[in-house]
Amino acid sequence: MNIDFSADELAFQQEVSTFLAEEFPEEIRNKTANSIELGKDDYVNWQKILAKKGWAATNWPVEHGGTGWTPTQKYIFGNECAKAGAPEVMAFGLKMVAPVIYIYGNEEQKQRFLPDILASNVWWCQGYSEPNAGSDLASLKTTAVREGDEYVVNGTKTWTTLGQHADWIFCLVRTGAADVKNQNAISFLLIDMKTPGINVSPIYLLDGSPEVNEVHFDNVRVPAENLIGEEGKGWTYAKVLLTHERTNIAGVTDSKNRLKDLKEKAAKTSDGMPGSHSMLSDNHAWQQKVAELEIELLALEYTELKTLAAVSTGKAPGPESSILKIKGTEIQQTIDILNVEMAGYYGLPFVRDQFMDGFDGVPIGPDQAAASAPIYFNNRKATIYGGSNEIQTNIICKAVLGL
Amino acid sequence: MDFSYSEEQQMLQDSVSKFISTEYDWDSRQAIAKSETGFSADHWQLFAELGWLTVPFKEDDGGFGGSAVDLIVTMEEFGKGLLVEPFLANTILAGTLIAEAGSSEQKTELLTPLMEGNVQLAFAYAEPQSRYELANIQCNAVINGDEIVLNGHKAVVLNGAAAEKILVSVRTSGDACDREGVSLLWVDANSAGIRRESYASVDGQRAADIWFDNVTLPTSNLLGDVGEAIDVIEMTIDRAALAICAEAVGAMQMSLFKTVEYSKIRKQFNTTLSTFQALQHRMANMFIEVEQAKSILLMAAMEMDRLDGKAPKALSAAKSRIGKAARLVGEESIQIHGGIGVTDELDVGHYFKRLTAIQFSFGSTDYHTARFAAS
Known part of the structure; x- marks a missing residue:
């Protein structure tokens, strides 16, 4: 039993990381780092860079222009992208409709639609x-x-x-x-x-x-x-598509990045307790919450790795992957609210402009604190979309526990 | 990346699992737990013959291998059967200390008979005031030439009554909570000046409070260097914590399984409990807790086997998370069973009791969350 990558996988990880360092546009990196919303052009530009490298369609078979990667390679790629702050490709074309077309579409449809999806022209x-x-x-x-x-x-x-x-x-x-x-x-x-x-x-x-x-x-x-x-x-086609759509649903690496950021900021933020003069990161109640979150994320990372290991040996991702959706989104939302808590009063200003592309004024509040509440509000969607967490719970009841 | 067991580990798991399912049914377990000694001497001999008592030890010491993964493979199966035999106290607590701190003579004298099933050991470390602080030791050992005089009171010593030889953490210098000045020694349980008060613990196991009143022993009974024992004690307690984490994972799986099965047969309002969504979702949450517990257990075991110094933090993550899961799964199992769940007759309540004991042994859930945060 070990969780080490093979030499080939480590070489692949290095290749991806080098590619991202060289090719991922600085402009998009800065926007992500500063909570600026990405526009259509940002996605399209990045996806075209990936397409040029041949890495746009990580889940497609090689014959249609996919990468033919193993599950572990896909995992490594997703991780490295998240580490670099690179957005995931827009799922609708590359990950959702394309598999339906190349599995169930006729030859003419494949010719007509797949190349433009691959190249992010449409x-x-x-x-x-x-x-x-x-x-x-x-x-x-x-x-x-x-x-x-x-x-x-x-x-x-x-x-x-x-x-x-x-x-x-x-x-x-x-x-x-x-x-x-x-x-x-x-x-x-x-x-x-x-x-x-x-x-x-x-x-x-x-x-x-x-x-x-x-x-x-x-x-x-x-x-x-x-x-x-x-x-x-x-309905049958759509269901097949949904099982294709389970990769990276846990968002572990993204949550790790956000948690690291949260901890760094908490060390620079006063805990606001009268007379304490200490940082939020030293506050016992805060530490307890952050530690529990970090531990949950660690457990989820290994749940994801176990699933990956099973998929790598040819097993279909089972209903256990519902755990990844449930726990992954719960963790994301916990980070959301902790950011709001940390922002304190600066969670209140609602200044959409300063998180829009092209803003050139002076931002209100420190360290994107004012982005925290909108992100928290918006991301309540995470436990609702993609089969709500209650639907996922029903899947576990039915498919795993036989209830 | 590979989450599968080695061939040897697979055989070990099969062997323990087979014993639990064929020799350790619920009635037999209860009969053993209620017997005078609280464990079966025949089973203990069988464990020795099957080589299970060598699992925590390195091959150089005559053991099975001693990896953390070996340990969790074994303990998870024991957890499924709610084993009451004192495996933990003997092999993991006392055994690890001897293997790590003992001289070759001491290994021959203590470890070899332990692996052969010929001696019962215990480790006395906790004191009434210490809770989880291992260096909080008032038990005092004064060294005079080649003789030691031991005084003090040790609390809730696992296997304390049956133990023939007892390892004791003692203070040989410094103040009550100093890390320096902690030493480790072993003493014959029948020595003059030792008084033991033994009792059953809530989970059907046995323990004792032990008083030492001017007990004299030779300095050759010291294990390791005088005053330098705290590191090996901490490492041993962490291994024991990992072991009970694995035991909890086994117990939780059984508790969940029994609860789900019961919900499929128990009828109320003309339908089985399993049809009520309020109960279905509680059981699904239990399942998620068990899976997260399994995952973090593997993480901690692999981290321990890496020997890169990150083991204590990883162990704390596991103990904290598994403690949380153990509480939820134990309590929910009772709730979903209803009235029958709070009777002594049914096994599910005993899984709950063991899961509760585990939460508060070798550092509570909150203790380990705080230790994780601080490291």
Whole structure:
């Protein structure tokens, strides 16, 4: 039993780390370090750099331009990127729709869509959730009715992350039977966002950002050739996609970085106790909370490594990966609130401008303290999205405990 | 990266697991726990024959290998069966001290018979005022030429009643909590001036308070250098803490398993408990706790085997996290069982008791959280 990487893996780690040091743009690094929101261009530029290196599609098979990496290599790559402050690639194109296309799409669809996804020429967004279909996704109501060579789509999709930038959307739509619970009536459809009848309206979140959108479809005519696979199989395809989407769900390295940052800042922040004149990092109650968090993260890191070791020997990632989602997001949110606590009064100013690209004034408060509350508010989403933590708990009950 | 056991470790696990499942059913365990000595001498001989008593020791000392991973493999299985035989007190506490601090003569005199199952040992370190501070020692040993005179009171000595030879941490110089001046010696349990008051502990094991009143022994009974024993004592207690962490992981798995199985058969309101989401989610949380506990146990064991000085911090992380898990899993098992869970008859309450004892042995959960934060 050991957790050491092999010589090849260590060499690979060095290669990734060198590449990041040389190629990851300083401008994006600075934005991440200063809590500045990344724009569309930042993502696209970085993904194009990765694509040039051949590292954009870490989960694709080699034949379509993927890296063909082992699970351990993917893990190392993800870790090194997080260490360097490099954002993860936008999942919607490279990690979500692409696997559905290369597994279930026809040859023409593969030729048409995959190269542009690989090169980050096209921005994709996800059309799954609806105003009345959240965690209970299968109750979705958006319809696609076949008329000749076209589908006519009507309905509303919601929580569409960064849909304002999107060129294309992949949707789960109801074809055929109106029986709302029938998962066999759901199909997987690709839709050009420029098609007449599509209207995108922003939803402002608690941090004031229009991160997500509602996408309205009003008699949108979609060529039938944009259907993936067979009608009525969309639910199956989407489920396969979800199991592909479990990598790095725990966010361990990112949380480690944030925890390190938290501890460094706490050593420079007064604990505010009358007469104590000591730093927050010396405060017993604070130390206890931070230590418990750090220990939980350590346990999660080894839970992730155990899962990785199992996947590396060819086992499918089991329902145990629900632990990674639950614990990973709980830890992220604990770090969020500790940052707010540390900011004290400087958690109050709501000055969105100073965390936007191009801000050239004098920031309010020290060390991005004013970013802490918006981040905390925004990230309450983490325990809700991707199958809420309660859904994950249900998965453990059913698939692991047999309840 | 490889999380699998070696072939030898796998065989060890299979062997212990087979013993627990075939020889150590609940009724047998209870009969042994309630017997006069509180453990089975036959089982102890069997453990010796199977080589289990050599697990914590290096091959040079005649042991199985002595890695921390070997130790957790064994203890996790013992935890599943709630073993009451004094494996921990003998091999890990007393045995580690002898192996680490003892001379070759002392190893021959004490360690060899220990591995052969021919002697019962104990380590007396805690005192009524000390709690978890190992250097807080008032037990005092005065060295006069080649003779030592020992006085003091040691608290809750595991296997203290059955022990034929007792290792004792003593103060030979300095003030009550000084790290310097702590020495280690062994004394024959039948020596004049020793009084023992033995009792069962809440988890069905045995312990004793021991008083030393002008007990005299030769200086050849000192282990290691005079006044320099604190490091080896701390290292030994950390190993014991790792061992009970593994035991807790085994006990938690069984407690969870028994709870889940019970929920599938117990009916209330015309349906089984397993159909209530309020209970399902509690059991899922127990499962997550057990998995996190397993993970951090492996982390700590691997860190201990690396010998790079990070072991105490890693151990504290594990003891803290596993203590938290042990409390939740133990308490929730009782709650989900309902009334039957608080009866002495059912095994689940006894898992709860052992899990509770583990939380407060060799440093409590909070103690280790604080030690982690400070290191």
